[in-house]
Amino acid sequence: MAKDIIAECMQLFGGYGYMVEYEIARRFRDIPVMAIYAGTNEIMKTIIAKNLGL
Ligand SMILES: Cc1cc2nc3c(=O)[nH]c(=O)nc-3n(C[C@H](O)[C@H](O)[C@H](O)COP(=O)(O)OP(=O)(O)OC[C@H]3O[C@@H](n4cnc5c(N)ncnc54)[C@H](O)[C@@H]3O)c2cc1C
Numbered sequence: 001m002a003k004d005i006i007a008e009c010m011q012l013f014g015g016y017g018y019m020v021e022y023e024i025a026r027r028f029r030d031i032p033v034m035a036i037y038a039g040t041n042e043i044m045k046t047i048i049a050k051n052l053g054l
Helices: 002-013 023-035 041-051
Strands: none
Touching (some): 002 023
């Protein structure tokens, strides 16, 4: 959801959203890491599947 929203924000801000001086650019870079640290999405799915006995 956060990825979808920040992509919309980037589009809304246009070129300003891409410039490092603007908060949108920082968020656009920082939000995707949530799917990486503390276990990537793929690894999380593997853990859930194991816990379900799959
Ligand atoms: C900002 C940031 C903060 C971090 N903070 C910490 C911290 O405080 N403490 C700490 O211990 N670590 C921390 N990390 C490390 C983080 O936990 C690892 O980056 C994360 O576990 C992914 O490991 P990796 O980067 O080696 O990617 P890899 O394991 O090399 O994975 C690369 C890609 O391959 C996929 N992949 C790998 N294995 C499988 C598999 N078996 N099945 C399917 N897909 C697979 C992954 O999902 C991923 O998409 C941090 C990382 C970042 C970016």
